[in-house]
Amino acid sequence: MLHPRHHRNALTGLTVLACATPALAVAQAPDDSGSDWGMDISLILEGIYYNEMSEGIHEPAGFDDGHDHGHGHDHDHDHSFDDGFNLGHNELVFEASLGGLLDGTLMVGFDEDDIEIEEAYLTTRALPAGLQLKAGKFLSEIGYINSRHVHDWDFVDRPLVNEYLFGNHGIQETGVQATWVAPTATYTQLGIELLQGDNSFIPYEGGGGSHSDDDDPPNEIHSSFSDVSGPRLITAFAKFGPELGPDHAAQFGVSGGYANTWQEETEHGSGLEEWDGDAWFAGLDAVYKYSSGRAYGHGDWRVQGEYFYREVDLDYQRRQFDTDHERHGIEGSGKSKQDGLYVQGVYGFAPRWEAGLRTEALGLTNDGRIERDGQDTTIPSFDTSYRHSAQVTFRPVEPVFLRAQLTQNDFVDDHGDRDRGLEFLFQVNVALGAHGAHRF
Numbered sequence: 456m457l458h459p460r461h462h463r464n465a466l467t468g469l470t471v472l473a474c475a476t477p478a479l480a481v482a483q484a485p486d487d488s489g490s491d492w493g494m495d496i497s498l499i500l501e502g503i504y505y506n507e508m509s510e511g512i513h514e515p516a517g518f519d520d521g522h523d524h525g526h527g528h529d530h531d532h533d534h535s536f537d538d539g540f541n542l543g544h545n546e547l548v549f550e551a552s553l554g555g556l557l558d559g560t561l562m563v564g565f566d567e568d569d570i571e572i573e574e575a576y577l578t579t580r581a582l583p584a585g586l587q588l589k590a591g592k593f594l595s596e597i598g599y600i601n602s603r604h605v606h607d608w609d610f611v612d613r614p615l616v617n618e619y620l621f622g623n624h625g626i627q628e629t630g631v632q633a634t635w636v637a638p639t640a641t642y643t644q645l646g647i648e649l650l651q652g653d654n655s656f657i658p659y660e661g662g663g664g665s666h667s668d669d670d671d672p673p674n675e676i677h678s679s680f681s682d683v684s685g686p687r688l689i690t691a692f693a694k695f696g697p698e699l700g701p702d703h704a705a706q707f708g709v710s711g712g713y714a715n716t717w718q719e720e721t722e723h724g725s726g727l728e729e730w731d732g733d734a735w736f737a738g739l740d741a742v743y744k745y746s747s748g749r750a751y752g753h754g755d756w757r758v759q760g761e762y763f764y765r766e767v768d769l770d771y772q773r774r775q776f777d778t779d780h781e782r783h784g785i786e787g788s789g790k791s792k793q794d795g796l797y798v799q800g801v802y803g804f805a806p807r808w809e810a811g812l813r814t815e816a817l818g819l820t821n822d823g824r825i826e827r828d829g830q831d832t833t834i835p836s837f838d839t840s841y842r843h844s845a846q847v848t849f850r851p852v853e854p855v856f857l858r859a860q861l862t863q864n865d866f867v868d869d870h871g872d873r874d875r876g877l878e879f880l881f882q883v884n885v886a887l888g889a890h891g892a893h894r895f
Contacts, residue, residue, distance in 0.1 A: 510876055561574070758800045
Protein backbone atom coordinates (compact mmCIF):
# COMPACT_ATOMS: atom_id res chain seq x y z
CA MET A 456 0.00 0.00 0.00
CA LEU A 457 1.43 3.36 -0.99
CA HIS A 458 1.55 5.91 1.76
CA PRO A 459 -0.05 9.28 1.11
CA ARG A 460 2.32 12.06 0.29
CA HIS A 461 0.77 14.26 2.89
CA HIS A 462 -0.70 13.18 6.19
CA ARG A 463 -3.00 15.84 7.50
CA ASN A 464 -1.88 16.50 11.06
CA ALA A 465 -5.41 16.66 12.38
CA LEU A 466 -7.16 14.96 15.21
CA THR A 467 -8.78 11.80 14.04
CA GLY A 468 -9.49 10.59 17.43
CA LEU A 469 -11.81 8.94 19.69
CA THR A 470 -11.36 10.26 23.29
CA VAL A 471 -13.87 10.31 26.22
CA LEU A 472 -16.82 11.09 28.48
CA ALA A 473 -19.99 12.19 27.03
CA CYS A 474 -21.80 15.37 26.31
CA ALA A 475 -20.36 18.20 24.35
CA THR A 476 -21.48 20.64 21.75
CA PRO A 477 -21.86 19.42 18.21
CA ALA A 478 -19.19 20.37 15.74
CA LEU A 479 -19.26 23.81 14.33
CA ALA A 480 -18.34 24.25 10.73
CA VAL A 481 -17.78 27.66 9.31
CA ALA A 482 -19.07 27.76 5.77
CA GLN A 483 -16.38 28.36 3.21
CA ALA A 484 -16.38 31.84 1.82
CA PRO A 485 -13.98 33.41 -0.65
CA ASP A 486 -11.71 36.15 0.63
CA ASP A 487 -10.54 39.16 -1.33
CA SER A 488 -7.81 37.20 -3.07
CA GLY A 489 -10.17 34.46 -4.20
CA SER A 490 -8.85 31.87 -1.70
CA ASP A 491 -11.29 29.73 0.25
CA TRP A 492 -11.41 29.69 4.03
CA GLY A 493 -12.85 26.80 6.02
CA MET A 494 -12.77 25.90 9.69
CA ASP A 495 -13.53 22.68 11.57
CA ILE A 496 -13.99 22.57 15.33
CA SER A 497 -13.95 19.39 17.35
CA LEU A 498 -14.09 18.45 21.00
CA ILE A 499 -12.48 15.32 22.38
CA LEU A 500 -13.46 14.20 25.87
CA GLU A 501 -11.93 11.52 28.06
CA GLY A 502 -12.85 9.91 31.36
CA ILE A 503 -10.80 7.27 33.21
CA TYR A 504 -11.61 4.98 36.11
CA TYR A 505 -8.45 3.80 37.91
CA ASN A 506 -8.05 1.11 40.55
CA GLU A 507 -4.68 0.11 42.02
CA MET A 508 -5.52 -3.49 42.77
CA SER A 509 -2.19 -4.22 44.43
CA GLU A 510 0.47 -1.65 45.29
CA GLY A 511 3.97 -1.94 43.88
CA ILE A 512 6.90 0.35 43.15
CA HIS A 513 5.60 3.45 41.39
CA GLU A 514 8.80 4.82 39.79
CA PRO A 515 11.40 2.73 37.92
CA ALA A 516 14.98 2.93 39.18
CA GLY A 517 17.07 5.73 37.75
CA PHE A 518 14.08 7.61 36.33
CA ASP A 519 12.21 8.98 39.36
CA ASP A 520 13.61 12.49 39.84
CA GLY A 521 17.09 12.36 38.42
CA HIS A 522 19.05 12.40 41.70
CA ASP A 523 20.29 8.89 41.09
CA HIS A 524 22.62 10.16 38.40
CA GLY A 525 22.75 13.71 39.65
CA HIS A 526 20.55 14.99 36.86
CA GLY A 527 17.34 14.42 34.98
CA HIS A 528 13.93 15.98 35.11
CA ASP A 529 11.26 16.03 37.72
CA HIS A 530 7.74 15.73 36.39
CA ASP A 531 4.50 13.97 36.96
CA HIS A 532 3.87 10.96 34.75
CA ASP A 533 0.91 9.80 32.73
CA HIS A 534 0.07 6.94 35.06
CA SER A 535 -0.46 9.14 38.14
CA PHE A 536 -4.26 8.77 38.21
CA ASP A 537 -6.23 9.08 41.42
CA ASP A 538 -8.02 5.98 42.62
CA GLY A 539 -11.58 6.13 41.31
CA PHE A 540 -12.97 8.41 38.62
CA ASN A 541 -10.73 10.86 36.75
CA LEU A 542 -11.43 13.50 34.15
CA GLY A 543 -8.75 12.51 31.69
CA HIS A 544 -7.03 14.46 28.96
CA ASN A 545 -9.48 16.52 26.88
CA GLU A 546 -8.89 18.59 23.76
CA LEU A 547 -10.58 21.39 21.86
CA VAL A 548 -9.31 21.56 18.30
CA PHE A 549 -9.60 24.26 15.64
CA GLU A 550 -8.47 23.48 12.10
CA ALA A 551 -8.60 25.89 9.16
CA SER A 552 -7.30 26.12 5.61
CA LEU A 553 -6.17 29.08 3.57
CA GLY A 554 -7.04 27.90 0.09
CA GLY A 555 -4.35 25.56 -1.17
CA LEU A 556 -1.55 27.41 0.63
CA LEU A 557 -1.67 26.73 4.37
CA ASP A 558 -3.35 24.62 7.03
CA GLY A 559 -3.61 25.97 10.56
CA THR A 560 -4.20 23.95 13.73
CA LEU A 561 -4.84 25.07 17.30
CA MET A 562 -5.22 22.41 19.97
CA VAL A 563 -6.12 23.31 23.56
CA GLY A 564 -5.71 20.54 26.13
CA PHE A 565 -7.39 20.60 29.54
CA ASP A 566 -8.19 18.49 32.58
CA GLU A 567 -9.61 19.27 36.02
CA ASP A 568 -6.68 21.47 37.00
CA ASP A 569 -4.94 22.89 33.93
CA ILE A 570 -5.48 24.39 30.50
CA GLU A 571 -2.62 24.35 28.01
CA ILE A 572 -1.96 25.25 24.39
CA GLU A 573 -0.71 21.85 23.26
CA GLU A 574 -0.23 22.61 19.59
CA ALA A 575 -0.54 25.77 17.51
CA TYR A 576 1.07 25.61 14.09
CA LEU A 577 0.86 26.36 10.37
CA THR A 578 1.64 23.80 7.67
CA THR A 579 2.35 24.54 4.02
CA ARG A 580 0.41 22.76 1.26
CA ALA A 581 1.83 24.10 -1.98
CA LEU A 582 5.62 23.83 -1.85
CA PRO A 583 7.21 22.08 -4.85
CA ALA A 584 9.18 18.83 -5.06
CA GLY A 585 7.58 17.09 -2.09
CA LEU A 586 8.69 19.72 0.46
CA GLN A 587 6.59 20.81 3.43
CA LEU A 588 7.20 23.25 6.28
CA LYS A 589 5.57 23.41 9.69
CA ALA A 590 6.06 26.25 12.18
CA GLY A 591 4.71 26.83 15.67
CA LYS A 592 4.30 24.58 18.70
CA PHE A 593 3.86 20.92 17.84
CA LEU A 594 4.67 17.33 18.76
CA SER A 595 7.90 16.11 17.22
CA GLU A 596 7.74 13.43 14.52
CA ILE A 597 10.57 11.39 16.06
CA GLY A 598 9.61 7.75 16.43
CA TYR A 599 6.00 6.72 15.95
CA ILE A 600 3.84 7.44 18.99
CA ASN A 601 5.40 10.78 20.00
CA SER A 602 3.36 12.78 17.47
CA ARG A 603 0.06 11.05 18.31
CA HIS A 604 -2.47 12.25 20.85
CA VAL A 605 -4.20 10.17 23.51
CA HIS A 606 -7.17 9.27 21.31
CA ASP A 607 -4.80 7.68 18.76
CA TRP A 608 -3.15 5.32 21.25
CA ASP A 609 -4.01 1.62 21.44
CA PHE A 610 -3.59 1.63 25.23
CA VAL A 611 -4.73 3.99 27.98
CA ASP A 612 -1.22 5.18 28.85
CA ARG A 613 1.87 6.29 26.95
CA PRO A 614 4.75 3.77 26.57
CA LEU A 615 7.31 4.07 29.38
CA VAL A 616 10.26 4.74 27.07
CA ASN A 617 8.57 7.76 25.49
CA GLU A 618 7.38 9.14 28.82
CA TYR A 619 10.55 8.74 30.88
CA LEU A 620 13.12 9.63 28.23
CA PHE A 621 11.24 12.55 26.67
CA GLY A 622 8.81 13.84 29.30
CA ASN A 623 5.15 13.64 30.18
CA HIS A 624 3.98 14.87 26.74
CA GLY A 625 6.86 13.43 24.74
CA ILE A 626 8.90 15.94 22.75
CA GLN A 627 6.50 18.87 22.40
CA GLU A 628 8.29 22.07 21.43
CA THR A 629 8.13 25.38 19.60
CA GLY A 630 10.13 25.59 16.39
CA VAL A 631 10.15 24.71 12.71
CA GLN A 632 10.02 21.42 10.85
CA ALA A 633 10.97 20.67 7.24
CA THR A 634 10.05 17.39 5.54
CA TRP A 635 10.66 15.99 2.07
CA VAL A 636 8.78 13.09 0.45
CA ALA A 637 10.87 11.42 -2.24
CA PRO A 638 9.33 10.97 -5.73
CA THR A 639 9.60 7.18 -5.54
CA ALA A 640 7.14 4.31 -5.87
CA THR A 641 7.56 3.47 -2.19
CA TYR A 642 6.94 5.99 0.57
CA THR A 643 10.13 7.71 1.76
CA GLN A 644 10.07 10.79 4.00
CA LEU A 645 13.02 12.68 5.47
CA GLY A 646 12.63 15.40 8.08
CA ILE A 647 14.51 17.79 10.34
CA GLU A 648 13.27 19.93 13.26
CA LEU A 649 14.84 22.98 14.90
CA LEU A 650 13.21 23.28 18.33
CA GLN A 651 13.49 25.81 21.13
CA GLY A 652 14.17 23.20 23.80
CA ASP A 653 12.12 24.58 26.70
CA ASN A 654 9.56 21.87 27.43
CA SER A 655 10.71 18.30 27.02
CA PHE A 656 13.85 16.15 27.03
CA ILE A 657 15.96 19.15 28.13
CA PRO A 658 15.78 20.56 31.66
CA TYR A 659 16.66 24.22 31.14
CA GLU A 660 17.24 26.80 33.88
CA GLY A 661 18.88 29.57 31.81
CA GLY A 662 19.39 33.13 33.00
CA GLY A 663 20.43 32.48 36.58
CA GLY A 664 23.27 34.96 36.47
CA SER A 665 26.54 34.97 38.40
CA HIS A 666 26.79 33.95 42.04
CA SER A 667 29.84 36.11 42.75
CA ASP A 668 28.14 39.48 43.20
CA ASP A 669 29.55 41.25 46.30
CA ASP A 670 26.12 42.74 46.94
CA ASP A 671 24.58 39.31 47.50
CA PRO A 672 22.97 38.89 50.89
CA PRO A 673 24.91 36.63 53.28
CA ASN A 674 24.38 32.90 52.80
CA GLU A 675 22.72 33.38 49.40
CA ILE A 676 23.93 31.50 46.34
CA HIS A 677 22.47 32.20 42.91
CA SER A 678 22.46 29.95 39.90
CA SER A 679 25.48 30.36 37.65
CA PHE A 680 23.61 29.33 34.50
CA SER A 681 23.58 31.74 31.57
CA ASP A 682 20.96 32.10 28.86
CA VAL A 683 21.50 29.99 25.76
CA SER A 684 19.70 31.07 22.61
CA GLY A 685 17.43 28.61 20.83
CA PRO A 686 17.16 26.37 19.01
CA ARG A 687 18.62 24.15 21.73
CA LEU A 688 17.26 20.86 20.34
CA ILE A 689 17.73 19.53 16.81
CA THR A 690 16.02 16.33 15.67
CA ALA A 691 16.03 14.37 12.42
CA PHE A 692 13.98 11.41 11.21
CA ALA A 693 13.43 9.16 8.21
CA LYS A 694 10.37 7.00 7.47
CA PHE A 695 10.11 4.26 4.85
CA GLY A 696 6.99 2.43 3.62
CA PRO A 697 7.56 -0.55 1.30
CA GLU A 698 4.95 -1.70 -1.21
CA LEU A 699 3.26 -4.80 0.27
CA GLY A 700 0.03 -5.05 -1.70
CA PRO A 701 -3.53 -3.87 -1.05
CA ASP A 702 -4.11 -5.60 2.32
CA HIS A 703 -0.77 -4.98 4.02
CA ALA A 704 1.09 -1.84 5.02
CA ALA A 705 4.27 -1.19 6.95
CA GLN A 706 6.38 1.75 8.00
CA PHE A 707 9.92 1.70 9.37
CA GLY A 708 11.60 4.67 10.95
CA VAL A 709 14.90 5.90 12.36
CA SER A 710 15.29 9.13 14.32
CA GLY A 711 17.66 11.00 16.59
CA GLY A 712 18.31 14.30 18.25
CA TYR A 713 20.95 16.49 19.90
CA ALA A 714 20.39 18.96 22.74
CA ASN A 715 23.19 21.49 23.12
CA THR A 716 21.98 22.59 26.57
CA TRP A 717 20.96 20.47 29.55
CA GLN A 718 20.75 22.44 32.79
CA GLU A 719 19.54 21.17 36.14
CA GLU A 720 19.93 22.60 39.63
CA THR A 721 18.88 21.35 43.05
CA GLU A 722 19.13 23.03 46.45
CA HIS A 723 20.68 20.98 49.25
CA GLY A 724 20.65 22.74 52.62
CA SER A 725 23.01 25.70 52.37
CA GLY A 726 24.28 24.70 48.95
CA LEU A 727 23.33 24.43 45.30
CA GLU A 728 24.02 21.47 42.99
CA GLU A 729 24.20 22.25 39.27
CA TRP A 730 24.58 20.10 36.17
CA ASP A 731 25.27 21.69 32.80
CA GLY A 732 26.03 19.92 29.52
CA ASP A 733 24.48 18.30 26.46
CA ALA A 734 22.61 15.16 25.44
CA TRP A 735 21.70 13.06 22.42
CA PHE A 736 19.32 10.23 21.58
CA ALA A 737 18.66 7.77 18.76
CA GLY A 738 15.83 5.36 18.06
CA LEU A 739 14.18 2.84 15.76
CA ASP A 740 10.46 2.23 15.17
CA ALA A 741 8.37 -0.15 13.08
CA VAL A 742 4.65 -0.58 12.39
CA TYR A 743 2.82 -3.28 10.42
CA LYS A 744 -0.92 -3.30 9.64
CA TYR A 745 -3.15 -5.89 7.99
CA SER A 746 -6.66 -5.20 6.69
CA SER A 747 -8.93 -8.22 6.35
CA GLY A 748 -11.54 -6.32 4.34
CA ARG A 749 -14.28 -7.44 6.75
CA ALA A 750 -16.77 -5.13 8.43
CA TYR A 751 -15.86 -2.87 11.37
CA GLY A 752 -12.27 -4.02 11.76
CA HIS A 753 -13.07 -7.71 12.22
CA GLY A 754 -9.92 -9.70 11.44
CA ASP A 755 -7.67 -6.63 11.21
CA TRP A 756 -4.45 -6.57 13.17
CA ARG A 757 -1.48 -4.31 13.72
CA VAL A 758 1.91 -4.61 15.40
CA GLN A 759 4.23 -1.80 16.43
CA GLY A 760 7.37 -1.26 18.48
CA GLU A 761 9.99 1.35 19.30
CA TYR A 762 13.45 1.47 20.87
CA PHE A 763 15.27 4.59 22.11
CA TYR A 764 18.72 5.15 23.63
CA ARG A 765 19.82 8.35 25.39
CA GLU A 766 23.14 9.71 26.68
CA VAL A 767 23.56 12.79 28.86
CA ASP A 768 27.07 14.27 29.38
CA LEU A 769 27.30 16.98 32.03
CA ASP A 770 29.65 19.10 34.11
CA TYR A 771 28.98 19.05 37.84
CA GLN A 772 29.28 21.89 40.37
CA ARG A 773 28.28 22.00 44.03
CA ARG A 774 28.58 25.34 45.83
CA GLN A 775 27.81 26.00 49.45
CA PHE A 776 28.77 28.00 52.56
CA ASP A 777 31.00 26.66 55.32
CA THR A 778 30.61 27.50 59.01
CA ASP A 779 32.48 30.82 58.48
CA HIS A 780 30.05 31.82 55.73
CA GLU A 781 32.73 31.41 53.05
CA ARG A 782 31.63 30.16 49.68
CA HIS A 783 33.37 27.06 48.36
CA GLY A 784 32.54 24.32 45.93
CA ILE A 785 33.20 20.94 44.38
CA GLU A 786 33.53 20.44 40.62
CA GLY A 787 33.34 17.38 38.44
CA SER A 788 31.52 15.73 35.56
CA GLY A 789 28.99 13.00 34.96
CA LYS A 790 27.48 10.85 32.24
CA SER A 791 24.38 8.66 32.13
CA LYS A 792 23.19 6.08 29.60
CA GLN A 793 19.56 4.94 29.50
CA ASP A 794 17.26 3.21 27.04
CA GLY A 795 13.93 1.45 26.69
CA LEU A 796 11.58 -0.30 24.28
CA TYR A 797 8.05 -1.59 23.83
CA VAL A 798 6.31 -4.05 21.50
CA GLN A 799 2.54 -4.28 21.13
CA GLY A 800 -0.06 -6.01 19.00
CA VAL A 801 -3.81 -5.45 18.53
CA TYR A 802 -6.30 -7.83 16.85
CA GLY A 803 -9.93 -7.25 15.81
CA PHE A 804 -11.54 -10.43 17.15
CA ALA A 805 -15.12 -9.39 16.29
CA PRO A 806 -16.87 -6.48 14.55
CA ARG A 807 -16.19 -3.32 16.62
CA TRP A 808 -14.15 -5.31 19.16
CA GLU A 809 -10.38 -5.55 19.48
CA ALA A 810 -7.89 -6.88 22.03
CA GLY A 811 -4.25 -5.97 22.51
CA LEU A 812 -1.10 -6.94 24.39
CA ARG A 813 1.91 -4.74 25.16
CA THR A 814 5.22 -5.52 26.86
CA GLU A 815 7.79 -2.90 27.85
CA ALA A 816 11.33 -2.73 29.21
CA LEU A 817 12.84 0.47 30.63
CA GLY A 818 16.51 0.74 31.53
CA LEU A 819 18.05 -2.20 29.68
CA THR A 820 21.02 0.15 29.82
CA ASN A 821 20.67 2.23 32.98
CA ASP A 822 23.99 3.38 34.45
CA GLY A 823 26.21 6.39 34.92
CA ARG A 824 29.53 7.79 36.06
CA ILE A 825 30.33 10.80 38.25
CA GLU A 826 33.76 12.38 38.78
CA ARG A 827 34.12 14.82 41.69
CA ASP A 828 37.41 16.65 42.40
CA GLY A 829 39.35 14.12 40.38
CA GLN A 830 37.76 11.10 42.07
CA ASP A 831 36.07 8.83 39.54
CA THR A 832 32.98 7.12 40.97
CA THR A 833 31.16 4.51 38.90
CA ILE A 834 27.49 4.28 39.82
CA PRO A 835 26.27 0.67 39.85
CA SER A 836 23.89 -0.05 37.00
CA PHE A 837 20.23 -0.02 37.96
CA ASP A 838 18.23 -3.09 37.04
CA THR A 839 15.67 -3.10 34.23
CA SER A 840 12.03 -2.31 34.99
CA TYR A 841 9.20 -3.98 33.06
CA ARG A 842 5.52 -3.39 32.43
CA HIS A 843 2.95 -5.70 30.81
CA SER A 844 -0.55 -4.63 29.70
CA ALA A 845 -3.64 -6.22 28.15
CA GLN A 846 -6.63 -4.30 26.79
CA VAL A 847 -10.06 -4.91 25.27
CA THR A 848 -11.68 -2.09 23.27
CA PHE A 849 -15.26 -1.72 22.02
CA ARG A 850 -16.27 0.92 19.44
CA PRO A 851 -20.08 1.24 19.41
CA VAL A 852 -19.77 3.99 16.77
CA GLU A 853 -16.68 5.30 15.01
CA PRO A 854 -15.92 8.39 17.17
CA VAL A 855 -16.45 6.56 20.49
CA PHE A 856 -14.52 3.83 22.24
CA LEU A 857 -14.63 2.12 25.62
CA ARG A 858 -11.42 0.42 26.78
CA ALA A 859 -10.63 -1.85 29.73
CA GLN A 860 -6.95 -2.37 30.55
CA LEU A 861 -5.10 -4.51 33.07
CA THR A 862 -1.46 -3.58 33.76
CA GLN A 863 1.25 -5.27 35.79
CA ASN A 864 4.14 -3.01 36.83
CA ASP A 865 7.31 -4.99 37.46
CA PHE A 866 9.53 -2.11 38.62
CA VAL A 867 12.80 -2.13 40.52
CA ASP A 868 13.70 0.75 42.85
CA ASP A 869 17.01 2.56 43.42
CA HIS A 870 17.99 0.07 46.16
CA GLY A 871 17.61 -2.93 43.86
CA ASP A 872 14.34 -4.12 45.36
CA ARG A 873 11.75 -5.42 42.90
CA ASP A 874 8.01 -5.43 43.48
CA ARG A 875 4.98 -6.00 41.28
CA GLY A 876 1.82 -3.93 41.27
CA LEU A 877 -1.45 -4.53 39.46
CA GLU A 878 -3.65 -1.77 38.02
CA PHE A 879 -7.06 -1.74 36.34
CA LEU A 880 -8.09 1.15 34.06
CA PHE A 881 -11.34 1.83 32.22
CA GLN A 882 -11.35 4.58 29.60
CA VAL A 883 -14.25 6.25 27.80
CA ASN A 884 -13.32 8.33 24.79
CA VAL A 885 -15.63 10.47 22.68
CA ALA A 886 -14.83 12.71 19.71
CA LEU A 887 -17.41 15.31 18.75
CA GLY A 888 -17.22 17.35 15.57
CA ALA A 889 -15.34 17.21 12.31
CA HIS A 890 -12.08 15.23 12.10
CA GLY A 891 -9.41 14.74 9.49
CA ALA A 892 -8.39 11.42 7.99
CA HIS A 893 -6.69 8.81 10.14
CA ARG A 894 -2.89 8.85 10.01
CA PHE A 895 -0.94 5.72 9.21
